[in-house]
Amino acid sequence: MAAVVYFLCALTCATCFVLLFRSWRASGLRLLFWSALCFAGMTINNVLLVLDKLFVERDLGLPRLLMGLSALLLLLYGLVWEEE
Secondary structure, three states: OHHHHHHHHHHHHHHHHHHHHHHHHHHOOHHHHHHHHHHHHHHHHHHHHHHHHHHOOOOOHHHHHHHHHHHHHHHHHHHHHOOO
16 A cells, blocks of 8 residues: 555656656746756656665665755755746
């Protein structure tokens, strides 16, 4: 059951990334771009979680934390320093 939840979380983040990226391409709003990059990072984070919990015997906790932090820092940069 946990595998299904991990997979659905990764699929949801990937879907959000695709939708935000398509909206950014259509409108050109920079905040959509930074949000799409954040969700791309969260997708990678969730894929690492699936690999960590289900397939790989090594602990991928540190790479997952670093990926999540970098994704949130991208969004923070877009929120604070981008001007409209």
